[in-house]
Structures are given as C-alpha cells and as structure tokens.
Amino acid sequence: xxxxxxxxxxxxSGPPEEAARGLLxxxxxxxxxxxxxxxxxxxAGTRDAxxxxxxxxxxxxxxxxxxxGFAYVYFTYGMHWCMNVxxxxxGEASAVLLRAGxxxxxxxTARDRRPAARRDADLARGPARLCAALGVTGEHNGVDLLxxxxxxRLRRVRTTARPQSVGAQPEGAHPVAEILAGPRxxxxxxxxxxxxxxxxxxxxxSTYRRHVPKA
DNA sequence: ATACCGATCGCCT
DNA sequence: GGCGATCGGTATC
Numbered sequence: 001x002x003x004x005x006x007x008x009x010x011x012x013s014g015p016p017e018e019a020a021r022g023l024l025x026x027x028x029x030x031x032x033x034x035x036x037x038x039x040x041x042x043x044a045g046t047r048d049a050x051x052x053x054x055x056x057x058x059x060x061x062x063x064x065x066x067x068x069g070f071a072y073v074y075f076t077y078g079m080h081w082c083m084n085v086x087x088x089x090x091g092e093a094s095a096v097l098l099r100a101g102x103x104x105x106x107x108x109t110a111r112d113r114r115p116a117a118r119r120d121a122d123l124a125r126g127p128a129r130l131c132a133a134l135g136v137t138g139e140h141n142g143v144d145l146l147x148x149x150x151x152x153r154l155r156r157v158r159t160t161a162r163p164q165s166v167g168a169q170p171e172g173a174h175p176v177a178e179i180l181a182g183p184r185x186x187x188x189x190x191x192x193x194x195x196x197x198x199x200x201x202x203x204x205x206s207t208y209r210r211h212v213p214k215a
Numbered sequence: 216a217t218a219c220c221g222a223t224c225g226c227c228t
Numbered sequence: 229g230g231c232g233a234t235c236g237g238t239a240t241c
Binding site for chain 3: 221
C-alpha cells in the first residue's frame, strides 16, 4: 500500500492512456456522494478524431486545452452531462472520460438522484449516470479537481499490495484489481486503439456499445 | 445532421 | 436476464 510516488497532478499531466489507467481506483466526490472509478476512456486531443478537441479550440472544449486536473463537463443528447478529467501538458487538449464507478459514500443521496437505477451497481454505471449520481452538471465545468474545497474532488486511494480477505483490508483501501483494455464506446474509428480501461469482473462497469451510424 | 447516452420495450434464450 | 431497436431534448459547428 503506501502513498503514490507521483502526485496525481503529475500523473495526469502525462500521456492520456497512462492518466486513464491511473484514474482507475481513484475517487470522485461531489454533492455528498463519492464514487470509486471503475471504467475510463482516454482521448488524445487534437490528434484523435474521436475527441471533442479534434477540430481545435471552441468555447465548449476550451478547458481541455488548459492544465491537467481540471474538469471538462459537457452536455449531450439534449439531456445528459458527462465528465472528463483534463490531462496532458498545458496546451495539449487530451482528457479522460469517467465512464463508470461504484458509489462508496452517500448511497442514499445517490439513490435519490437516480430513481431509475434498479440495483446499486447501476447508480454510476455509464458516464451520464455517474454525473447524475454525483450531481455534476455544467456549472462544474472548469473546476480544479485537485484543489481543496472544490465542489468536485478527485483523490487517490490507497491500495493493498495484493488481494486479501475483506476483513483484513485497511479502512478505505481496495485490493489491486485486474485492468482490462479495449475499444472505446460509441467511437466510430480507432477500433485498433484500446483506450477504454476497466476493472475486470466489476459489476459497475458499463456495457460496451459500438457506434451505430444511422442509415 | 449528428452526438464520448439512457430508459424502455420487444423479442430471444 | 440479455440483447437489439427506438425514441427522446438540445448544443454544436
């Protein structure tokens, strides 16, 4: 277990796929709810056709071009909010989409915000559901996720060196879980790029849907 | 026109 | 219970 050798800000400032792997197991807290991240996707800024930043800077994607550790929150399909963690060096618009997580605190609040969820594992299973469970909306776009006192906070969590019995876990720690990688959800091209990362055998990981262009 | 999606419903095991 | 189709609001370029 032990503390991270690298600060979270430093980790996030690196390549998006490394930042993405490092974000698994971290927690995001907002609105009285904490979620342990179990699934993410990396987006490589202006050189990635699937990225919102692919066609350059616009008012919507502006925070992606800033330093790592800030929240890029966007509205889609006329009703959903989704949240990315900006990564890479300042000026490079890469980001990691938070696709799913496990609610580890504020269960009652998360259930209130997500009345359609039939199981607790569904509360934050999917990028828009995760934001709904946390109460994250456009007003949180651009917040510093690593600053004390931010409305949305990202934290690293201690991990044990290897799986042990649940009773032996230090409080708040999780065993190191196996990470799998595959193509991103809803992304047309780049199926050769395995930039979706998730914990194996985790019930809170969202179901894969391949992009379906309309006929 | 299309989008880094979710809820629901139909059909299938 | 799992999988595929369908519709739902609107910002964006």
